[in-house]
Amino acid sequence: MAVMVGRGAMTNSIAELENAKLIFATGTNTTETHPVLALRVKRAVARGAKLIVADPRRIELTGLADRWLRLRIGTDIPLYNAMAHVIIKEGLYNKEYVERRTEGIEELADFVKGYTPQVAEKISGVPAEDIIATAREYATAGNAAIIYTLGITEHSCGVHNVQSLANLGLLCGYFGMESAGVNPLRGQNNVQGAGDAGCTPNYLPGYQRISNREAREAWEREWGVPIDPNPGKTKISILDEIMEDKVRCVYIMGENTAVSDANVLKTRAALDRVEFLVVQDMFLTDTAKMADIVLPAAAFAEVDGTFSNTERRVQLLNKAVEPPGEARADWEIFLDIINRMGYPLHYNHASEVWDEQARNSPILAGINYDRIRMQGIQWPCPTTDHPGTPYLHKEEFFSEKGYFQPVPHVDLAEPPDAEYPLILTTGRRRPTYHTGTQTGRVDGFELLVPREGLEVHPDDADALGIADGDLVEISSRRGSLQLNAIITDKSPEGVVFMTFHFPEGVLTNILTTDAHDPVTETAEFKACAVKVAKVTEPEEIPASG
Amino acid sequence: MSVTATIDGKSVDIREGESILEAARRCGAEVPTLCYDSRVDPSASCRLCVVKVDGRRLPVASCAHALTADMNVTTSDDELEENRKTILKLVLSENPTEECRSCIERGPCELHSLATDYGVESDYYDGAISGRIPEDSNPFIARDYSQCILCYRCTRVCNELEQAHAIIPEGRGFGTNIVAPFHESLLGSNCTFCGQCIQTCPTGALMDKKMLGKAVAEDVTKVRSICPFCGTGCGIELNVAKGEFIGVTPDWDAPASAGSLCVKGQFGIDFIRSPDRLTTPLVRRDGVLQPATWDEALTLLVDKFQTVRAESGPGAFALWSSARAPSEGNFLMQKLARAVLGTNNIDNCSRT
Ligand code: SF4
Ligand code: SF4
Ligand code: SF4
Ligand code: FES
16 A cells, blocks of 8 residues: 555544444454454444445454455455446546546556456456445445455455555545545554564665665664665565575564464474574563574563554553563663674663654654653654644645556465365454464463364365364365364355464464565465365374364 | 523533533533443433433433533432432442452442442341342353342443343343343353453442452552554553552553453453563573573674674574564664664564
8 A cells, every 4th residue: 555645554543433434344354353443343333334344254244244245265356446447437436536636547447447347246256236336335435444454465465455445445535534544454463563663674663765865864873873775685585595594693573483474384494494593572482492592571561662553553551560580671682782782872761762763753753652641642743742643644645646556356376276176264363362372371261262173164064074073184285284173154165264373283374375475575374275184083183173 | 592501500512412411520510320331322220310400390310311402400409419319228228338349359339439428328138139140150250240230331331332242131120130141151152251341330240350359459550551462452451469460451541442442451461470471581502492691691692693794794684573562672673683783684573
């Protein structure tokens, strides 16, 4: 989305969702991944808002929806393109807005001509009349909000998925409107904050491109050292460079990457090979077990600091308890290392670290700990008398104009075939979180997901001779594992589902492919080809199966 | 045309959709309530909030009536206060005052603080308590309906706000009970264990099982923080007693969540007390990770970094930050990469 409007964050605020007249939720199992945010959706529906859900799987939201578009996995683009087709053809787009604030409508109109609802129906399986009705309702709602999550980004065409979706918002003038917009819901608590802080190879803090000379010079003045003007390598490229012995030291903070990565065996091979691995975490995770040095980190409740939530709100953490033993705040560990590396540096408090980040980041410059003591502030917030920005793009985009992006449909990176006839898709459940490093240690949570397993459609189960509870073996081109089958029609025929929460016993990501989006390098967690067979002589029944 | 009304002699502007209760509170009047929760439709069942409105023969429940133009409202006079006292007495007669765990551990519950305010004492005697204590082995929510005053806040919050439809009132009058349909325990019901019923309950009928018996109210301080799980960023209060984390209550003023939490934020924070937290640095010696001092670990780390940088340059480093860790740690990790090691090979693990 950044290439279209200059920024890839949630355009609007969580609370605003409640007043949307229409919510188009696509590729988001919001009630499981963002339960409290989902309450806003539920309340909007209770107030009479229309809810349209596009998802291959039956989820709680599809039960609340006025219309469920059950598209085939990986067919988002034709669906959205066909909606754009209808909106343009029927003249339902916001002409004044498109004229004044966007560029490229002709190219888009031309491009989507071929994506008729009938063509899209063939590819996606969504009936043409549902596509037409959705397009009309979306365009004429007055204010319609799109929300999406991993379901559309965790694909090898994730960026294109988002762009074809964002075209719709641009067409209808929903960028820059209250209770509307195009809203990615960030999964982890501080994905936004890690980005804000410049933890990407191509952006300095505050989303300033590394190639932006002015920004670089500001940081060079701050730090008193030159900054490499060339973008660094993303994690996926680094894995290859490790195998070529170009990268010798890896330092990982707080992530269980040896479990959570797609095609995890490849990650493990790289971490095995790397000459020197440092892991900083609260727990001895599977990743930490591979390290040469493990540094004990304090938990969020043991430090002062900030998280930025998915609506760009910088919020304050206050230290409540002491860290156990000698564990230390992440920032204090880095400060110590930086000093020992011969770069003298001193901060009295976490707030001074924040202030350094903010003062050279125009979008954060007005935010400080004192101002967010009671309530967080949403960036952009350029000055200390600026109230923050509940929704983006009101008067203008971060870029000069809003740029339409015509994007074509591409097939799944790894479509099912004769040998691997099923598609595996992955997701999460509410009481468990990510790799379970934290939620796996909560008393009582084990009771909430009593049955983890592989969800198989009844028709597929029949064909394979599998009964509910049977031990099955699931294999992809990368590996295989055994677990128990759960027969359910939540996923459509031809699609099996499992979560990636259970590293012990069920390491889902042995199977997933690391085919990735060429721009973001987000891997295709949401689809890989697999085969499933009943196990007649179990080797060992996994504990969590 | 007038767009104001009068409450206790003060002129008040009319706001769309505002109840008499909300308007009265807005202009400083103290109107007691028990069954009111601003987030759900009023049930008008406790009758504690009744006020007098000129031209109406009977007092009205202020929580359930909109303030309209020219209304003249009296929120308090001898008669109303006497009436409130009687109601409280009645409620308390079914609710054992002694040993209210909620009052002891969480501070005075709404019911008992009102009782104190009104100088009403319970004259309950054994045997007259309605409500039962279900067999419920769920590890999160303690349910003791002998304390229940049937205000239906829990059921309305569960059904209207959470839309979880896990609990409903069953039976009639004195025999009414709150139940999870078809289930004795909340486990196996529709309950998502969001804990919102606990948070709204004005008595000790519903309590946080994880916090039970951990501390007495005087020892508890609440520290505002943010839930560390998903990107919603709900506001939480970390409850701390004698230096120990004991549980979570919602931060009602948090803009993203406005007091709501899900099971993770409400009951999932105790991972921080897990016995297997790392407490010292570890370094690999003879192939095995062994405890070390900070000085040992960091000396080793820095020596290695210096050597590699001298031999192979900045491109030999990769740093992966955390989408879970606070921004300050993230910022300094990228500063270590860019300003000290000289590489832009900084990424965060999660690209979601
Ligand atoms: S915890 Fe939440 S879902 Fe469960 S009964 Fe209470 S309000 Fe309902
Ligand atoms: S359990 Fe609490 S909230 Fe629910 S009806 Fe009884 S007193 Fe009211
Ligand atoms: S309480 Fe639940 S919804 Fe709120 S931030 Fe935590 S995990 Fe997300
Ligand atoms: S608060 Fe109005 S009737 Fe209970």
